[in-house]
Amino acid sequence: MNLADYLVIVGFIGGLVILIGMLVLVRLIYDHDKHQKQHPVLRNYPLLGKMRYFLEKLGPELRQYLYNSDTEGKPFSRFDYEMVVKSAKYQRDVLSFGSLRDFDEAGFYIRNALFPKQTQELKFDREATVETRKYLLLKDPLFTSRKEKFENSNPLAYLLNTEDAVVIGRDCRYPFVVRGQVGMSAMSFGALGHHAISALSLGLAMAKGTWMNTGEGGLSPYHLKGDIDIIMQIGPGLFGVRDKDGNFDWNRLKEKSEISQVRAFELKLAQGAKARGGHVDGEKVTQEIADIRMVEPYQSIDSPNRFNEFHSLPEMFQFINRMKEHTGKPVGIKIVVGSKEEADELASFMAKTHTGPDFITIDGGEGGTGATYQELADSVGLPIKSSLPLMHQSLVRYGVRDRVILIASGKMFSPDRIAIALSMGADLVNVARGLMIAIGCIQSLKCHANICPVGVATTDEHLQQGLVVDEKKYRVANYVITLRKGLFRLAAAAGLDSPVQFSTQNVVYKDAQGRVQTLAEIYEKM
Known part of the structure; x- marks a missing residue:
């Protein structure tokens, strides 16, 4: 017998040992599941029942990453989560195409002015800046890590004017x-x-x-x-x-x-x-x-x-x-x-x-x-x-x-x-x-x-x-x-100079039938 024949025999015996070992392991797991007293599913369906617990364990991750829509999920939806991440990482808070909000549902809305304020009319400290750093996304391929640049940034701090300080x-x-x-x-x-x-x-x-x-x-x-x-x-x-x-x-x-x-x-x-x-x-x-x-x-x-x-x-x-x-x-x-x-x-x-x-x-x-x-x-x-x-x-x-x-x-x-x-x-x-x-x-x-x-x-x-x-x-x-x-x-x-001016007149509540009330009107009934 040459070396190749010996290797074939050794490989066959090794594979057979592994197979027998796996069968013994399966049998041990089967017997354990069948005779344990804690889980009825495992007693009635040994081995197969383990899939149920495996999927249950992975459930939260599967829902978060695969099955929930962008606006589902609690405490924070994927959309909410990504909004925070993009603000923190890229100083980006822009979206495309349109809102994901369900406008048929009841909810609060900020009341827009017929003549909004120009940016230069807003009252905030225009000299205070922040020395920070942000990421710039260069490339986001499907199968490899995204390419980003970590760069210095010096944005306005958007501090209230002294007279508006709380x-x-x-x-x-x-x-x-x-x-x-x-x-x-x-x-x-x-x-x-x-x-x-x-x-x-x-x-x-x-x-x-x-x-x-x-x-x-x-x-x-x-x-x-x-x-x-x-x-x-x-x-x-x-x-x-x-x-x-x-x-x-x-x-x-x-x-x-x-x-x-x-x-x-x-x-x-x-x-x-x-x-x-x-x-x-x-x-x-x-x-x-x-x-x-x-x-x-x-x-x-x-x-x-x-x-x-x-x-x-x-x-x-x-x-x-x-x-x-x-x-x-x-x-x-x-x-x-x-x-x-x-x-x-x-x-x-x-x-x-x-x-x-x-x-x-x-x-x-x-x-x-x-x-x-x-x-x-x-x-x-x-x-x-x-x-x-x-x-x-x-x-x-x-x-x-x-x-x-x-x-x-x-x-x-x-x-x-x-x-x-x-x-x-x-x-x-x-x-x-x-x-x-x-x-x-x-x-x-x-x-x-x-x-x-x-x-x-x-x-x-x-x-x-x-x-x-x-x-x-x-x-x-x-x-x-x-x-x-x-x-x-x-x-x-x-139409406000500063967010310190927000009041009950600036927010309305729209119910499911489309009827609208200001916060001031709601407060009168409280």
Whole structure:
């Protein structure tokens, strides 16, 4: 026998061994499926039933990339997602051929003017620019990576003129002056990793005129990476301002207030996606996060459902007043509006006592979160387009609207959504998931599990390596600039000098039958 014959025999025997091994493996899997007691499908259809679980596992990805249309998909459709990505990466917000919106459905529309404003008539700071970088698409072939050029860019910052700036805490020793109407909503270090927080801080600082809310996880060194104004949020867990026994520590509050970047404090009473205390799985609680929050590492964190420091409006107002006196800086509250009566109660007490928060953040039920429960996310708390008008109207009715700044949050990821919120009574808006998408979020819906594949909502060091801070910071700046530019574009279409002038007269609601009412007409019936 020659060498070729030996190779044939060896190959035959090897193939036979592999075949027998595969048959044995199939038989073992069959027997396991047939006799396990957990899954009826596998007991009745061994092997074949595994295809059902395989397809179920791939279902979310298949729907997102293959089966959903451009306007389907929750929380964000493919169209919404790509709009954010293109704004952040390319500073592009142009579409072709026509809108994908279903104009037969009921919805809100911005009321255009017969004679819109010319661009040169708009009132904004024409000298302030942003030194950033953007991608220029050179070629986008089907089977190979797209060819792009990363180039310097120096766009206008689209900051409000000084006379139009929004002042939070006008009567405080250190009022907070804001020259951009878009800022970052509360996102904690812990819910997001340090790469994500750093990129957001640096990018927001680059964009100028904006702010960063720390979330209830406390102030971290990564929030301070950029020279960005900070609203430090304090939740019922008191992270960042508690002592070793978990009690409110006024000395720690004073220390935080003396950091120049900390411009205001926010007491988190509730969050739209979860009208309860926050939650972080233990896998995400590293030693560093535990030290900042003063908790045990690698243990799940559940904040109390409410503050133990106050139990009523009088007690809360006293607490707010003491914080303002102690720090000299504005203090606000974050709430979820559940009813007109609740909004009236807050507004009437402000009128009665001539005190209260310097700002109120209203979070809609559609807002995002790192971790919550299905029943809370779906059914507790009104959406922003219902809750914002209720709060605004209550403040107007009791004559205290001019004493407080309203900040709206809840899927405020596009200029038109922001303009509608401003028309409904908001002075400023918070953006969270839009900024997450800007730095790479792909909506894998794994925020709670510490396995975010793009390194945004994870504290895993290996996964965070995928998020390059020095590249993503530019996307943050580009996204914020594009939002502000879009707001001025909408203001011009509505015949306004500036987006600060949006009011109830500038938005109409069209029902499914085509009937139209202005917001002002709707508010009269509330």
